[in-house]
Amino acid sequence: MKMLIKSGRVVDPANNIDEKLDILIVDGKIAEVAANIDAGDAEVINAAGNIVTPGLIDIHTHMREPGLEYKEDIISGTAAAAAGGVTSLCCMPNTNPVIDNLPVVQFIMNKAKFEGSANVFPIAAISKGQKGEILSEMGELLEGGCVGFSDDGLPVNDGEMMRRAMEYASTFDAPIIVHAEDISLVAGGSMNEGAVATELGLKGIPNCAEDSMTSRDIMIAELTGGHLHVCHVSTKGSLELIRQAKARGVKVTCEVTPHHFSLTEDAVRGYNTNAKMNPPLRTQEDVDAVRTALADGTADAIATDHAPHHIDDKNVEFALAANGIVGLETLLPLTLKLVAEKVINLSRAIELMTCSPAKLLKIDRGTLAVGAVADVAIINPNKEWEVTEEGLHSKSKNSYFIGQTLKGCAVKTLRAGEVVFSRD
Incomplete structure (x- = not known):
């Protein structure tokens, strides 16, 4: 299974990366991080305008x-x-x-x-x-x-x-x-x-x-x-x-x-x-x-x-x-x-x-290095959204920020290369 995250601002502090790059994921792991990767037969996620992080x-x-x-x-x-x-x-x-x-x-x-x-x-x-x-x-x-x-x-x-x-x-x-x-x-x-x-x-x-x-x-x-x-x-x-x-x-x-x-x-x-x-x-x-x-x-x-x-x-x-x-x-x-x-x-x-x-805590995560498990967050830093009880995924709704408008959110979250969350 291949997935290509295209044109995002990749921020990976573990590897001192902060630039516009593509990320190729193969079988749940990071296969390549570079500019202008050829998608081939990979599923493509367009991350233009977003931040891509571990x-x-x-x-x-x-x-x-x-x-x-x-x-x-x-x-x-x-x-x-x-x-x-x-x-x-x-x-x-x-x-x-x-x-x-x-x-x-x-x-x-x-x-x-x-x-x-x-x-x-x-x-x-x-x-x-x-x-x-x-x-x-x-x-x-x-x-x-x-x-x-x-x-x-x-x-x-x-x-x-x-x-x-x-x-x-x-x-x-x-x-x-x-x-x-x-x-x-x-x-x-x-x-x-x-x-x-x-x-x-x-x-x-x-x-x-x-x-x-x-x-x-x-x-x-x-x-x-x-x-x-x-x-x-x-x-x-x-x-x-x-x-x-x-x-x-x-x-x-x-x-x-x-x-x-x-x-x-x-x-x-x-x-x-x-x-x-x-x-x-x-x-x-x-x-x-x-x-x-x-x-x-x-x-x-x-x-x-x-x-x-x-x-x-x-x-x-x-x-x-x-x-x-x-x-x-x-x-x-x-x-x-x-x-x-x-x-x-x-x-x-x-x-x-x-x-x-x-x-x-010696957790084998937190990097987009080649060979690492492809746990990835794609973040829109400019998207404003209102915190509501209905919108929270937690069973409990005890947030001080209910009713407030906050700026920035995950638009897609990948765990081992699989999309586990996608924001409409």
Whole structure:
């Protein structure tokens, strides 16, 4: 089977490519990237006026399956991914049962392989049942297809437990992926601590809840030599700690989310529960720090923390509402907005969603090199579209951006050379 993508602006940061080229795909792999390739008997996709990139990679999502399929499942979640140009994603372990054993890993991977629209790479729990008591069988889980370890929204509170996890994972050169939060400092808070929380009468969460745990985990990474990856960094303080640790040679990486570089705590006004996150939306100073981190290399990836919730989980008082929003389908336009605002250039934006996350979790994707699997996103950067509940492919519709018009989207998404999404 042959397919030729013609006349697109090919942006492949892994190979320092940014020019108008054709891409020939044969039997699901990249066969040639060059100007004016002869189509021969290949099926032709005209990409003129569009950007052609490696399929995007989202290293922090919640697919909710097994156990919470009323919120999302692998079929709907990967369909949302494909609609957003995402061809590979990592799913967090807070399912029911928890991803801490091989049968659950195999179930997820098989369902994604045969019924999904994107590649799914499970992230296993650090501890059995995410209870922070007994380490999971890391070697076995890695052999089964997992790419890292996280207790997700449950920070490992015990420092000794975190040390042992880092030491054990480092024997496999696998990352420990953390939600950095001192839960004793959260103490029932539901938004960022500050003037807006006081005005709204909501209990706040201080920045130091994130900063103090980020600091502890960096010190343990420095002690053990293990790879620490910090999820959804939201504060200026944590980013500076990570920046300094990298300068010292500590093996630490981090990701930031579109909502943390696009929204401030002011989004909570009106008690919109789709603005309730963990970590919470912060101040403009923190947003500016996140944007700086994307530009200067402190941040290694943009990840959505795609968190589907049923309307009943959100349609309650703000303090009781579930945390998080869906993000797979709004990842591209929110990131392209950074390019329009000259925070980062296009190549850096694509790097943060392709080869950089692939490298830090050792995922064999994120490039258009000859011989690579033909996971491809074809993007119209100028197309404006309205975010609607009906238009989202996710089962859950908890997006802050419902009703807003965004600019930029995937028009076609290919997984191993097969079109898995096409926008009319």
